[in-house]
Amino acid sequence: MKALVLTGKSQFQYTDVEKPSPASDEVLIRLKACSICGSDIHGCQGGSGRRIPPIIMGHEASGIIEQLGEQVTDHFIGEPVTFDSTEFCGSCDFCKKGMTNLCKNRKITGVSCTDYKKDGAMAEYITVKARTLYSIPPSVSFEEACLIEPLAVGLHAVRLSQPEKDYTAVIIGDGTIGLMVLQAAAAAGAGKIIIVGMQDYRLNAAKAFPQVYTVNSKKLNPLNTIMNLTNKEGADIIYDAVGTGKTMQDAFSYVKNGGKIICIGNASVTTDFPLQECIVRQIQVLGSYSSAGEYAYGLQLMEQGLIDLTPFTKYTCPLSQGEKAFHLLMEGKSEILKVILKM
């Protein structure tokens, strides 16, 4: 089969590799679409230590089941599917509690690090565990379906934040995850959503929802907007999809007393933390990692038309041209939110 193989730092080869065959608890998927994640762009340049070449990257994907392992009885050949980017074991203490994102034996698809290597979906075929599969509803396209992975990250963060209806949310960061948190907050019934970013073309992608206010922090002070929209009290819940010392400080200045800060991004590994302020204003700070089973709910929201993915599905490119797409995204000059590779 053909695959886009990362062969060195920012170096790719579109080449023939061996087609995988499914183990008894796996299925073989003929892939149709795979979107390029920010972590792939960062990783292929050697920045994260999680894309050690040679590796086939890609963990946001969709396709059609072509072959079933002997034990797989709850899926069928020809079924359109997507799959959890985390291969979880299904039997450890965390998996049993539904916290599959914390599975003790987890492997992330399309990642190679010092502990393991698991080839991903920038290829014609992939095998995945049947327990990680989700059927794609008929009205959802393969391009939309591969975006379930980042959407599920947003849905997970919003679920952990336990929002009340009509709550006021602030999202720090206009990257894919920030924009997906926005979709999830809208679906959860947020009354006002203020997204703080630095790129107008990204912030414009957030404007499909009437309750959204966008602030380009290069041009305006977000604090004024947030205080004006919240009777000078601050917002109920802040989602930090960036994660630096600066955004942590910002989150504390945006949140109301007794409110919540959900940490999703970790651009900085460690930061200074305003401990005293956290205590005397009784702020709840919570980490949110990846997703844990939000795929089914996300696909349902897509089917119901409650999620707007059109800004993300505009740019597609054949897998054979994948290297060009990576270089375009690495340059960072194009106003492209997402590139979806097609097979």
Ligand SMILES: [Zn+2]
């Ligand atoms: Zn991703």
Ligand SMILES: [Zn+2]
């Ligand atoms: Zn497990």
